[in-house]
Amino acid sequence: MVVKKGKEHFIYNWLDTGKMSQIYPMTKSKKDYLLKSAYIDTPLGPMLAISDEEALYLLEFADRRSLERQVDRLKTKTKAIITAGQSEPIKLIKSELQRYFDGSLKEFTTPLQLLGSTFQEIVWEELMRIPYGQTRSYSDQAKAIGKQKAYRAVANANGANKLAIIIPCHRIINSNGDLGGYGGGVNRKKWLIDFEKKNHFIVV
Numbered sequence: 001m002v003v004k005k006g007k008e009h010f011i012y013n014w015l016d017t018g019k020m021s022q023i024y025p026m027t028k029s030k031k032d033y034l035l036k037s038a039y040i041d042t043p044l045g046p047m048l049a050i051s052d053e054e055a056l057y058l059l060e061f062a063d064r065r066s067l068e069r070q071v072d073r074l075k076t077k078t079k080a081i082i083t084a085g086q087s088e089p090i091k092l093i094k095s096e097l098q099r100y101f102d103g104s105l106k107e108f109t110t111p112l113q114l115l116g117s118t119f120q121e122i123v124w125e126e127l128m129r130i131p132y133g134q135t136r137s138y139s140d141q142a143k144a145i146g147k148q149k150a151y152r153a154v155a156n157a158n159g160a161n162k163l164a165i166i167i168p169c170h171r172i173i174n175s176n177g178d179l180g181g182y183g184g185g186v187n188r189k190k191w192l193i194d195f196e197k198k199n200h201f202i203v204v
Contacts, residue, residue: 033080036087051089055111061184103199106132123157133200137175
């Protein structure tokens with residue numbers, strides 16, 4: 001998976017354990033930003049995807065209450081024009097979502113653009129280390145990034161995630177086993193967790 005941070009790109013090579021092996025920096029020439037957007041139908045409802053020609057910036061359920069605010073922030077941060085259209089990352093994530101929802105894909109390869117604070121990006125990267133079919137608590141996630149007492153900040157960073165399902169914040173639950181919150185709705189969170197657990201041992 002390629003993950004871009006700001007002006008740099010990072011390629012994450014995933015081992016069978018789901019952990020990162022190496023990070024390779026890449027360079028990118030600065031151009032005027034034109035982002036493409038498209039809706040993708042899924043079994044849980046339509047999702048909005050936004051990308052440039054290299055990476056995906058946003059993937060969210062279309063009925064998320066904060067979606068309009070997220071898009072406005074994206075436009076402000078990138079100084080981009082967002083127009084309807086297709087791109088290679090959008091085509092790829094559409095294909096990968098189809099495979100995810102039919103149970104044949106457990107790790108996404110669509111290139112991602114992360115646009116968050118340093119702390120948020122650390123939290124999001126840790127989310128991507130949670131194996132398919134498993135869950136962690138907010139406290140577990142805080143410990144994993146070396147910030148044991150920062151579980152509330154971790155929860156806030158999870159809520160700021162703009163790449164639903166790919167960066168799997170749905171795999172984070174409360175320490176007592178309750179589902180906790182989810183930007184796409186608790187019903188969707190329960191469905192995703194149950195779906196992944198059901199498909200966890202299926203070899204594809």
